Amino acid sequence: YRGPYKTIPTKVPGLHLNEMHVKLAKITNEICLIRSVTHPGGISNHFDAMHNLLSGQFEKRVQQGVPDDSPYIGSVVAKHLPSKRNLVSNVWLIKCVGRPVFCAPNISTGGYLGSPYAPVFVGSSDNHPAMPDFKAPLIYETTDPSRLDDRRGLLGQIDPDRLNDPGVKDWQRLREMAFDGMTRKEGREAFELNREPTGIRELYGMNPLGQNLLLARRMVEAGVRFVTVNGWTGQAPHDKKGPPSSSWDMHGGNMGMGNAFGNGSYGMGFCLPRLDQGLFGLFTDLKSRGLMDDTLVVVMGEFGRTPKVLTQQPPGRQHWPQCFSAILAGCGIRGGAVYGKSDKVGAAPESNPVHPQDIHATVLHAMGIPLDPATENSGVARPLTSGKPLYDLFG
Incomplete structure (x- = not known):
């Protein structure tokens, strides 16, 4: 069952982590570790597991573009807590829909809340903030102010009788955010990582995951x-296998991904140190800036991996929705806490099982969003989540 790695003690007595997490082990007093997440029904399909986690619903995934699809959590937050600075409220780093990347297609929609609440995708495997020539989205680029004014005037000539239509109102809000993003200095400067001291950039790690986490901090400040930060750690220089936005689907040799414990793009030896440094940088930076009290950080995937290492060579692990872990920190979450317990091999929860939908509800609760039903564009009220907040995590 056990892989080649040992465990190391952490700042929290009795809590041990993988030996690759040498930096995270120093700050476990700042985080809460959940050890008993489990998918009801044993969902082991990437897309359906993502859908249930991000929508907070117990339902099958529907096809992209269907207007009555359940919105994902970023869209719900954008609806209930729009940016006070009239910038976009829901951002995804990096783009992870469409070929050749591997994400649930529904991520690109706003579900029944409408397209204004869909995420804005920033960056790609070919254009990310660890690259010296990273280009920010066009929505934030400057243009001739007089041309912008002319466009705004033309778009303002909508039939007054249609102004109260929900779809038109949503479109108007999106239009105003676009104009504001193109003209506000804060919006443009959020993407300029060269404004950060070299030491801060290196604190996060000069790789796609580390620099996207730094960019996330800058966007929150803006x-x-x-x-949402995709967990892609980049591709190892000697190993270009697999989709260029995925790191953790470590099946091993039976899917051509190499040794799950090696130093390739799908190897723990390559990915874990980058995750360790990125999270350490994020938590350390947020705390030093006084942002932890008002910022919630959630670190998790859509499911776990089989407790038993596959016997094929090179080794790997398959999907395992029955038991996996998550990290929550900030926004009132108790640091140094461990919630739930798995059996001795990590195959099933032994206490306090947590559904992904419960984490969804916990995020909404932490952000002060009432769990009352949300009204879709047709005027029908639907539940925001089917989970229950984990109140014991706060204190």
Whole structure:
């Protein structure tokens, strides 16, 4: 069952982590570790597991573009807590829909809340903030102010009788955010990582994951309400296998991904140190800036991996929705806490099982969003989540 790694003690007595997490082990007093997340029904399909986690619902995934699809959590936050600075409220770093990347297609929609609440995708495997020539989205680029005014005037000539239509109102809000993003200095400067001291950039790690986490911090400071960071750690120079936005689907040799414990793009030896440094940098930086009390950080995937290492060579692990872990920190979450317990091999929860939908509800609760039903564009009220907040995590 056990892989080649040992465990190391952490700042919290009795709590041990993988030996690759040497930096995270120093700050476990700042985080809460959940050890008993489990998918009801044993969902082991990437897309359906993502859908249930991000929508907070117990339902099958529907096709992209269907207007009555459940919105994902970033869209719910954008609806209920729009940016006070009129910038976009829901951002995803990096783009992870469409070929050749591997994410649930529904991520690109706002579900029944409408397209204005869909995420804005920033960056790609070919254009990310660890690259010296990273280019920010066009929505934030400057243009001739007089041309912007002319466009705004033309777009303002909408039939007054249609101004109260919900779809038109949503479109108007999106239009205003676009104009504001193109003209506000804060919006443009959030993407300029060269404004950061070299020491801060290196604190996060000069790789796609580390620099996206730093960019996320800058976007939160600029007024963006919800930022999702794809866990891609980059590709090892000697190993270009697999989709260029995925790091953790470590099946091993039976899917051509190499040794799950090696130093390739799908190897723990390559990915874990980058995750360790990125999270250490994020938590350390947020705390030094006084942002932890008002910022919630959630670190997790859509499911775990099989407790038993596959016997094929090179080794790997398959999908395992029955038991996996998550980290929550900030926004009133108790640091140094461990919630739930798995059996001795990590195959199933032994106490306090947590559904992904419960984490969804906990995020909404932490952000002060009432769990009352949300009204879709057709005027129908639907529940925001089917989970229950984990109140014991706060204190």
